[in-house]
Amino acid sequence: MKSNRKEREMQKIQMTTPLVEMDGDEMTRILWKMIKDELLLPYIDLKTEYYDLGLEHRNETDDQVTIDSAMATKKYGVAVKCATITPNAARMDEYHLKEMWKSPNGTIRAALDGTVFRAPIVVKGIEPCVRNWEKPITLARHAYGDVYKNTELKVDKPGKAELVFTAEDGSEVREVIHTFTGPGILQGMHNTDASIRSFAKACFNFALDTKQDLWFATKDTISKKYDHTFKDIFQEIFEAEYEKAFAQAGITYFYTLIDDAVARVMKAKGGFIWACKNYDGDVMSDMVSSAFGSLAMMTSVLVSPEGVYEYEAAHGTVQRHYYKHLAGEETSTNSVATIFAWTGALKKRGELDGIPELAAFAEKLEKATVQTIESGRMTKDLALITSLKEVQVLNSAEFIREIRKTFERIS
Numbered sequence: 110m111k112s113n114r115k116e117r118e119m120q121k122i123q124m125t126t127p128l129v130e131m132d133g134d135e136m137t138r139i140l141w142k143m144i145k146d147e148l149l150l151p152y153i154d155l156k157t158e159y160y161d162l163g164l165e166h167r168n169e170t171d172d173q174v175t176i177d178s179a180m181a182t183k184k185y186g187v188a189v190k191c192a193t194i195t196p197n198a199a200r201m202d203e204y205h206l207k208e209m210w211k212s213p214n215g216t217i218r219a220a221l222d223g224t225v226f227r228a229p230i231v232v233k234g235i236e237p238c239v240r241n242w243e244k245p246i247t248l249a250r251h252a253y254g255d256v257y258k259n260t261e262l263k264v265d266k267p268g269k270a271e272l273v274f275t276a277e278d279g280s281e282v283r284e285v286i287h288t289f290t291g292p293g294i295l296q297g298m299h300n301t302d303a304s305i306r307s308f309a310k311a312c313f314n315f316a317l318d319t320k321q322d323l324w325f326a327t328k329d330t331i332s333k334k335y336d337h338t339f340k341d342i343f344q345e346i347f348e349a350e351y352e353k354a355f356a357q358a359g360i361t362y363f364y365t366l367i368d369d370a371v372a373r374v375m376k377a378k379g380g381f382i383w384a385c386k387n388y389d390g391d392v393m394s395d396m397v398s399s400a401f402g403s404l405a406m407m408t409s410v411l412v413s414p415e416g417v418y419e420y421e422a423a424h425g426t427v428q429r430h431y432y433k434h435l436a437g438e439e440t441s442t443n444s445v446a447t448i449f450a451w452t453g454a455l456k457k458r459g460e461l462d463g464i465p466e467l468a469a470f471a472e473k474l475e476k477a478t479v480q481t482i483e484s485g486r487m488t489k490d491l492a493l494i495t496s497l498k499e500v501q502v503l504n505s506a507e508f509i510r511e512i513r514k515t516f517e518r519i520s
Contacts, residue, residue, distance in 0.1 A: 121154040122466045128454050129181045129419075130157035131213075133191025134164055135426035139434060140444045140505060141191045144451060147509050148516070152470060153455075158185065162213050164194045168206050175213045179220035182419055186461060189454035190217075190421040191447070217419060218252050222304070223411040224311035225250050226382070227394050227423050229401035230408060230445060233483045234497040238400040244380030246397050247321065250390025251308040254300035257387055262295040270295050300335075302342065309343045310414040312384045313351040313362070322361045322381040326370035326389070339386060340364060398423065402494060405443035410453055420453040422446035430505075441489035442505040448478055448512070477516035486511045 132141060149155055160178035167174055182188040194200060195212040218225070228247040231237075264270070270286040286295065316323040325343050327336035347355075347362050355362055365373070367389055374383065385393055398407045407423035423446055430440040452471035459467030482491060485500045492502045503511060 121152060122464070122470055123154050124156040124458065124467065125462050125464065126185060126187075126458065127156040127158045128458055129178060129185050129188035130159045131162045131178050131188060131190040131193075132159065133162055133193040133426065135192075135194065135428055135431035136434060136440065136442050136505075137192040137422065137424075137426050137447060138163060139431070140442060140447055140509075143506060143509050144444060144448055147513050148448065148474060149451065151513075153467070162191070162193050164196060164200070164204050164206070164210070167210055167213070168204060171207065172210045172216070175216045176220065179217045182217070182221065183413075183417055186417050187454050187458045188419040189450050190419055191450075192422055192424060192426045194426055214421075218411060221411060221413040221417055221419065222307045223252070223413045223417070223419065224308050224315075225252050225390075225409060225411050226315055227398065227407055227409045229398060230406045230449060230479070231401065232406070232479050234485075234495045235402040235406065235482070235491060236496055237402070239375060241376065242379045242401070244378060245401070246374065246377075246379045247315075247319070247382040248390055248394040248397055249308075249312050249315065249323075249382055249384040250394060251305070251385065251387050252390075253304045253308075253387065255298050255387040256296070258299065260297040263292075264289055264295065265292050267291060272297070298335075300338075302338070305339055305342045306346065307414045308384075309346045310350075311412045312343075312382065313347065313355075314414070314416065315412055316360060316362075316382050317351070317354055317358055319382070320358055320360060322363065323384060324363050324365070324370060324373075324381055325384040326365050326367040327386060328367050330366060336386075343384075394423075403443065403490060405446050405490060407446055408449045408453060409446075418454070418457050420450040420457075422450050440505045441502060441508070443488040443490050444505065444509060445478055445482075449475060473519055474512075474516055477519055478512050480519070481508070481512045481515045484515070 132138060145155070158181050160174055160181065162175055162178060178188070193213045196204070196206055196209050200206065201209055226247055226249050228245045231245055267290050269288050272284045272286050274282045287293070312323055312325070327339050329337040329340045343364065351362070370383065383393065398404050401407075404424040409421050409423040411419040411421075427442055430442045433440050452475050455471040456468045459465065459471065481487070485497050486503055486508070487495065487500065488505070488508050489502050492500045
């Protein structure tokens with residue numbers, strides 16, 4: 110018996126560098142363990158540096174564990190993250206929190222200076238609402254500044270609003286925004302050249318990495334300084350650092366206005382990266398994911414300009430299913446995006462470490478996941494939107510076990 114066990118261990122795919130593993134919260138934490146136990150550990154000598162980003166542990170460590178996980182990601186280059194709770198007032202009471210801790214995603218994003226790339230997982234039987242979309246559309250969202258770092262004022266009397274910049278040497282630049290004759294509202298936004306440059310480089314690098322065309326869009330005809338700066342920085346970096354590499358890879362960089370981009374996207378076949386400013390990316394990523402079927406079928410990877418990668422599912426912790434699970438009720442929770450977070454990280458680790466077997470394993474697991482759904486075996490959320498006629502609805506654990514059966518059937 111011992112020799113058989115040893116033989117099985119010897120047959121496992123060996124890793125050389127650990128993945129940074131960030132565990133999470135609620136139902137996705139339950140799925141995380143199922144995926145590891147059923148789909149990964151039987152086949153891989155899995156090496157990870159583990160960080161528990163569950164809300165309870167973040168609270169115990171005063172959120173230091175989140176910072177530590179980000180630093181480890183910088184060190185090792187590839188991380189995989191489970192969905193986590195960003196606490197609100199209700200969570201303060203539920204988890205007896207010391208304070209309302211920040212979003213782990215925001216903390217990690219800031220530490221890595223990363224750009225989020227999200228792409229749908231396309232399967233037969235889950236057709237996009239836009240009929241001509243044949244390939245995934247990857248959304249690249251600049252995740253810093255603009256309206257998300259704004260300052261707002263509500264004015265209740267007539268007066269003059271000005272935009273004022275005071276330099277370190279004491280000099281001032283002033284521009285009149287509006288002269289109010291009655292009540293109104295004001296908003297101030299900013300961004301930095303350094304952040305825009307990081308965003309641009311991450312987009313160009315990801316396009317080369319995935320061999321996809323890159324689109325970028327703003328409203329520079331109206332915003333002649335703010336949006337135009339985004340356009341200019343992208344063009345400058347492209348011409349200086351990426352134009353030749355794009356030509357060699359057979360891909361293109363294309364700039365247009367945001368309204369034209371939306372019109373073009375609706376008529377396109379897909380298969381490209383669409384880079385968006387922060388607000389545009391927030392809105393358009395939800396539109397694309399919904400049109401392709403479900404957030405539970407959306408991959409997400411955070412990429413830094415230095416080539417550090419953090420993979421995760423694009424959805425939340427599935428709180429409602431978790432409460433059902435705690436009550437002993439059966440759940441049918443879609444684990445596809447979480448599986449693809451693992452496979453994305455394993456593929457990248459295999460690529461960086463020169464372990465083709467690891468990358469091939471991840472590709473095979475993705476194929477098995479897609480084939481399981483296309484054969485009609487799926488979770489309830491997909492069963493509600495599929496065009497397949499013969500469907501078997503599986504619970505959370507059954508679905509993962511079916512994927513393993515499919516995996517072992519694939520040659």
